[in-house]
Amino acid sequence: MENSVHTIPLLPLSEVVFFPKTLLPLFVYEPRYQQMLAHCLAGDRRLGIVLLRNGYDPGDYWNGPVFRALCIGKVIDEEKLADGNYNILIEGMERAQIIQEVQQKPYRVAQVESLQDFIEEKKKGELNEAVKQLMRLCNHLGAQFPQHEDTLKSIFASHLHPGIIVDIIAYTFVQGQYERQCILNELNIVRRIRLVQVQLRHLIRRHSKEPYPDFL
Numbered sequence: 001m002e003n004s005v006h007t008i009p010l011l012p013l014s015e016v017v018f019f020p021k022t023l024l025p026l027f028v029y030e031p032r033y034q035q036m037l038a039h040c041l042a043g044d045r046r047l048g049i050v051l052l053r054n055g056y057d058p059g060d061y062w063n064g065p066v067f068r069a070l071c072i073g074k075v076i077d078e079e080k081l082a083d084g085n086y087n088i089l090i091e092g093m094e095r096a097q098i099i100q101e102v103q104q105k106p107y108r109v110a111q112v113e114s115l116q117d118f119i120e121e122k123k124k125g126e127l128n129e130a131v132k133q134l135m136r137l138c139n140h141l142g143a144q145f146p147q148h149e150d151t152l153k154s155i156f157a158s159h160l161h162p163g164i165i166v167d168i169i170a171y172t173f174v175q176g177q178y179e180r181q182c183i184l185n186e187l188n189i190v191r192r193i194r195l196v197q198v199q200l201r202h203l204i205r206r207h208s209k210e211p212y213p214d215f216l
Helices: 031-040 058-063 121-144 146-157 164-175 177-185 188-209
Strands: 005-013 023-028 044-053 070-078 088-104 111-114
Touching: 005 031, 005 070, 005 088, 023 031, 031 044, 031 070, 031 088, 044 088, 044 177, 070 111, 070 177, 121 146, 121 164, 121 188, 146 164, 164 177, 164 188, 177 188
Parallel strands: 005 044
Antiparallel strands: 005 111, 023 088, 044 070, 070 088, 088 111
16 A cells, blocks of 8 residues: 655644544644644644654744654544633544654644555464464453453454554553654554563553563
């Protein structure tokens, strides 16, 4: 499948790595982003959620350096408040990478290229085993975090593509933004699952009251 190219506004955030098929609620209060949002809503409602790199100036974060890989999101619900601020809900659509920025003011706009997940033909058997291991880890997580147990069961019962399943789990459970960014960067689904497994094992170990299960 040929990658497609989009020109979209960028929303750089310091603590959020967004994934396809997940949801992100945001409160939009800065004038530049209110203007950006008005542009989005008048068009195809798409924007790029991208993580800021270390070293940005907190007083000028909107111009800070960002990672190339991002998630294209679509505003699926919005509420404009009396003071001009917005509550919005964004749905993750697809991975992409920045080709070049084409505008910096009043908000950043970039040309981005969509990215496609892939599974190596010789690794399909390994994929099945990786998904089974991921399910075992999530069963253990469900026992540790009962508030997420039903969600985890529904994810695996929904027969979603493994790439979507692992993205939803990463968005829900992986805590470090740079660890999340590495997962977002990875297009090889088997390797992406392995990255998430490592993070889930760390999480289980931190919260386990019993010896760490060998089979995990």
